[in-house]
Amino acid sequence: MRYAKCVIIPDDEGLHPLDRRIADHPDVTRELLYNVNLLADETIVALYRFSGKRTVLESILSESPMVNQYQLSSADGEHHAYIHLEAHDRLVGLLSMLRQFEFIYDTPLEFTRRGGLRVTMIGDVKSFQAAVPDVPDGIRLKLLKTGRYEPNTDRLFSQLTARQQEILRTAVDMGYYDVPRAVTHDDIGEELGCTGGTVGGHLRKIESTILTQIVP
Incomplete structure (x- = not known):
């Protein structure tokens, strides 16, 4: 089983009008796209994770004529959004290409800082080459690497919030998980400018997210 890791890079119009509008707003950040599916009527359902102001996000979603319906779930400044979108030629074309080449x-x-979408596509190597000419106008695929597909820790790490990633990196770098343990929650908090209690709370959530997915 092979994979191709690439970045989907849309032009200034974006992959979809709603996605472009959210990307352009300074008070909302696209974090992850958990799933996106093309339905039989060529409308699209997607599950996003955003950060930022919920009121702003709700305003964008409720006012957009491209949104059929949406549901939001929020915690700790992170918002998970199920969105049913109207059809749009560019995104429909991209999803149709992925389906055509299996x-x-x-x-x-993952969304990149420059507005692209980092994706790992799994399939036949020859299909990757054949699919390139069918990429819709206004979208460019930048190939990063190919190889044999094996699930790895990148996927788990990407599911953490930006703040959780920062705290976990700092904890590992400072020796929190060394044996014996080299630092305390307070030491990490001093480095990050927060309390030891805040660090401990984040680490417990991080450990819950990761460990529940790796324990059979």
């Missing part, structure tokens, strides 16, 4: 994409998909 690709499976590993989730979640």
Whole structure:
């Protein structure tokens, strides 16, 4: 089983009008795209994770004529959004191409700082080459690497919030998980400018997220 890791890079119009509008707003950040599916009527359902102001996000979703319906779930400044979108030629074309060439994409998909979407596509190597000419106008695929597909820790790490990733990196770098343990929650908090209690709370959530997915 092979994979191709690439970045989907849309032009200034974006992959979809709603996605472009959210990307352009300074008070909302697209974090992850957990899933996106093309339905039989060519409408689209997607599950996002956003950060930022919920009121702003709700305003964008409720006012957009491209949104059929949506549901939001929020906690700790992170918002999970199920969105049913109207059809749009560019995104429909991209999803149709993935289906035509029988690709499976590993989730979640990550947004890059420059507005692209980093995706790992799993399938036949020859299909990757054949699919390139069928990429819709206004979208460019930047190939990062190919190889044999094996699930790894990147997927788990990407599911953490940006703040959780920062705290976990700092804890590991400072020796919190060394044996014997080299630092305390307070030491990490001093490095990050927060309390030891805040660090402990984040680490417990991080450990819950990761460990519940690796224990059979």
